[in-house]
Amino acid sequence: xxxxxxxxxALWVVITLxxxxxxxxxxxxxxxxxxxxxxxxxxxxxxxxxxxMVEANNARGWRTVPAPCVGYVKTYMxxxxxxxxxxxxMEQVSAYVDQIAAAADGLDAWIFDIDDTCLSNLLYYQAKRxxxxxxxxxxxxxxxxxxxxxxxxxxxxxxxxxxxFKVFLLSGRDEETxxxxxxxxxxxxxxxxxxxxxxRTPEYRGQSSSLFKSAMRKQLVDEGYRIRGNVGDxxxxxxxxxxxxxxxxxxxxxxxxx
Amino acid sequence: xxxxxxxxxALWVVITLxxxxxxxxxxxxxxxxxxxxxxxxxxxxxxxxxxxMVEANNARGWRTVPAPCVGYVKTYMxxxxxxxxxxxxMEQVSAYVDQIAAAADGLDAWIFDIDDTCLSNLLYYQAKRxxxxxxxxxxxxxxxxxxxxxxxxxxxxxxxxxxxFKVFLLSGRDEETxxxxxxxxxxxxxxxxxxxxxxRTPEYRGQSSSLFKSAMRKQLVDEGYRIRGNVGDxxxxxxxxxxxxxxxxxxxxxxxxx
Numbered sequence: 001x002x003x004x005x006x007x008x009x010a011l012w013v014v015i016t017l018x019x020x021x022x023x024x025x026x027x028x029x030x031x032x033x034x035x036x037x038x039x040x041x042x043x044x045x046x047x048x049x050x051x052x053m054v055e056a057n058n059a060r061g062w063r064t065v066p067a068p069c070v071g072y073v074k075t076y077m078x079x080x081x082x083x084x085x086x087x088x089x090m091e092q093v094s095a096y097v098d099q100i101a102a103a104a105d106g107l108d109a110w111i112f113d114i115d116d117t118c119l120s121n122l123l124y125y126q127a128k129r130x131x132x133x134x135x136x137x138x139x140x141x142x143x144x145x146x147x148x149x150x151x152x153x154x155x156x157x158x159x160x161x162x163x164x165f166k167v168f169l170l171s172g173r174d175e176e177t178x179x180x181x182x183x184x185x186x187x188x189x190x191x192x193x194x195x196x197x198x199x200r201t202p203e204y205r206g207q208s209s210s211l212f213k214s215a216m217r218k219q220l221v222d223e224g225y226r227i228r229g230n231v232g233d234x235x236x237x238x239x240x241x242x243x244x245x246x247x248x249x250x251x252x253x254x255x256x257x258x
Numbered sequence: 259x260x261x262x263x264x265x266x267x268a269l270w271v272v273i274t275l276x277x278x279x280x281x282x283x284x285x286x287x288x289x290x291x292x293x294x295x296x297x298x299x300x301x302x303x304x305x306x307x308x309x310x311m312v313e314a315n316n317a318r319g320w321r322t323v324p325a326p327c328v329g330y331v332k333t334y335m336x337x338x339x340x341x342x343x344x345x346x347x348m349e350q351v352s353a354y355v356d357q358i359a360a361a362a363d364g365l366d367a368w369i370f371d372i373d374d375t376c377l378s379n380l381l382y383y384q385a386k387r388x389x390x391x392x393x394x395x396x397x398x399x400x401x402x403x404x405x406x407x408x409x410x411x412x413x414x415x416x417x418x419x420x421x422x423f424k425v426f427l428l429s430g431r432d433e434e435t436x437x438x439x440x441x442x443x444x445x446x447x448x449x450x451x452x453x454x455x456x457x458r459t460p461e462y463r464g465q466s467s468s469l470f471k472s473a474m475r476k477q478l479v480d481e482g483y484r485i486r487g488n489v490g491d492x493x494x495x496x497x498x499x500x501x502x503x504x505x506x507x508x509x510x511x512x513x514x515x516x
Contacts, residue, residue, distance in 0.1 A: 045339060049346040055314040056507045058350050081303060088307040092316050249314045 047072035051253045057235045062256050065130040073130055073253050077122055085251045090152045093231065093248050094159075100228055100245075102164035109195070109225040110160050111217065111244060113232035114171035114182065116252050118157065118191055119147035125254045133255060142173065145181040149189030153231070153250070157191060165228065166195040170216055170237075172209045172257065175199035209257050214240035305330035309511045315493045320514050323388040331388055331511050335380055343509045348410045351489065351506050352417075358486055358503075360422035367453070367483040368418050369475065369502060371490035372429035372440065374510050376415065376449055377405035383512045391513060400431065403439040407447030411489070411508070415449060423486065424453040428474055428495075430467045430515065433457035467515050472498035 047069035053059035065073050076082055102108040112118055124141045128134065141147075160167055169191070173182055179199055186197070204212040217227060218241055227244035230237065233252035305327035311317035323331050334340055360366040370376055382399040386392065399405075418425055427449070431440055437457055444455070462470045475485060476499055485502035488495065491510035 045342055046346075048339070049343045052310055052313050052343060052509070053346055053350060055310050056509075057314075057505075058347050058507055060350075081306070084303055085307045085310060088304075088311055089316050092311060092318075248316055251310070251314075 043068050044072055051076065054253050054256070055249060055251060060235075060256065061258065064132045065253065065255075069253075070130050074126060076253060077126070082251060086150070086152050089248055089250060090156055093156055093229070096229065096246055097156075097160065097163065102166075102228075106164070106166060107225050108164070108228050109166045109168055109220060110228060111168050111170050111220075111230045111232075111237075112153070112157060113234065113237045113250075114169055114173065114186070115142075115147075116150075116233040116254070117231055117237070117250050118150060118153055118169065119185060119189060120150050121147060122254070123148070130254055139177065142178050142185075143181050145185035145188070147185055147189070149191065154190050156231070157194075160229075161193050166225065167193075168220060168225075169194055169197045170213055171197075171199050172212060173199050174205070175201050208236065209234065210236040210240045213237060214242065217242040217244075301326050302330055309334065312511050312514070313507060313509060318493075318514065319516065322390045323511065323513075327511075328388050332384060334511060335384070340509060344408070344410050347506055347508060348414055351414055351487070354487065354504055355414075355418065355421065360424075360486075364422070364424060365483050366422070366486050367424045367426055367478060368486060369426050369428050369478075369488045369490075369495075370411070370415060371492065371495045371508075372427055372431065372444070373400075373405075374408075374491040374512070375489055375495070375508050376408060376411055376427065377443060377447060378408050379405060380512070381406070388512055397432075397435065400436055400443075401439050403443040403446065405443055405447070407444075407449065412448050414489070415452075418487075419451050424483065425451075426453055426478065426483075427455045428471055429455075429457050430470060431457050432463070433459050466494065467492065468494040468498045471495060472500065475500040475502075 047066070050059060050066060050069055051073075054062075100108075115121055121138075121141070124138065124147075128137065157167060169186070171182065173179075179197075182199065183197055186192070186194075198216050200212055204215070213236065220227065221242045227242060228246070230244035230247045231250060232238050232247070233250040234257045235249065236257050238247035238249060305324070308317060308324060308327055309331075312320075358366075373379055379396075379399070382396065382405075386395065415425060427444070429440065431437075437455075440457065441455055444450070444452075456474050458470055462473070471494065478485065479500045485500060486504070488502035488505045489508060490496050490505070491508040492515045493507065494515050496505035496507060
């Protein structure tokens, strides 16, 4: 037992010392949640922790990118790692898709979220410096129908349809005000041939994305569809009821949707 | 629409070009899943993608750390980032714990996994160079009862008990062969005062961790407990039935348990 304790001590001295040494400038003193170091040199390590927590669904309910991480997120999104992470996730999806087949009854379904899954809002969020959600400004951006498609996701979208899966697009965007520009935007970016575009109807206004999307998925299951896969950039796309046989989390450190 | 397409092109040219340029040596040609670059310089970026996929539960069913990432995982675990990530997760748990209270009926429960949640197997996996799971060797290691405790998790474990929560330790370790050394190991590392140690009994041998742990959690819920939080290093600790009001994923790029 003494050995165990001294082992723990030795192990933790190594882990903690290297941690502390690598911090250099030390952590800023701040109220919880506080998880980034003060020194610019070491922001990246703290922001990496934060980004991984976002992807692992440990960090929830955040309203903006932490101020010390704005530059980190911009670099992440535009200098290669986001593209690399996205490609890596697509490799995992492909490996899974290779193992499954669509039955002849046409009821094997896949669900894709739209914002930052099929269509990118990077230009918008970058222009807003990854600040707080601004419903009016976002609506204006979305209504222009100019969101760029995300090519690796388009590739998957097409491959699934080629294999006989029915693809459903499920978005929390308001159908009444953004329905037609969204379908035009999808079309212009190559997302066509899908089975149904499901957007938020008036009865679901104000409801969390997670509840709204669970209700929509239940509709599909009640219609007899088997949800074989589900792709989204938010955990609220991927949790709740009838999430599907397998879910894939597309990276997104820009914003959080409950 | 033309604008949208050219925007997409411009955006993707930036993302993809920086991605390709940053690859330098290019990707190795290999069968799927293949998600790391060949050149040593750029392994870190590919291994980071892989590690984030593990934490986000996008990469599943892997049997060993990808060969090009063994050095990366060792560095991650021992040079600061693991400790930093762990502290960040503990900050998130603390922020959540601050918002909840244990009722006077004594039925508010938390669940902790043991291996690489409460007790660290880093020394074992490092000695095995993060190779494939070796049941006999692991049993030998575990039976020595010398796994170091993980101090930030011990801190949480104690804080929760101080606040009146009942803490349950839920482990896939075999009760018959590892029960007594595990409870001694926990005790020697300071994990005491918990409500119950729940380990795998003969009837659950061979069952996946996810199914076994779901069954154990159902027992607790049937006894009237409310699972307020659940902490584990594997997604199989945190998914299935009755996972709890909130789950926290402790980082672990060393191994995968289905």
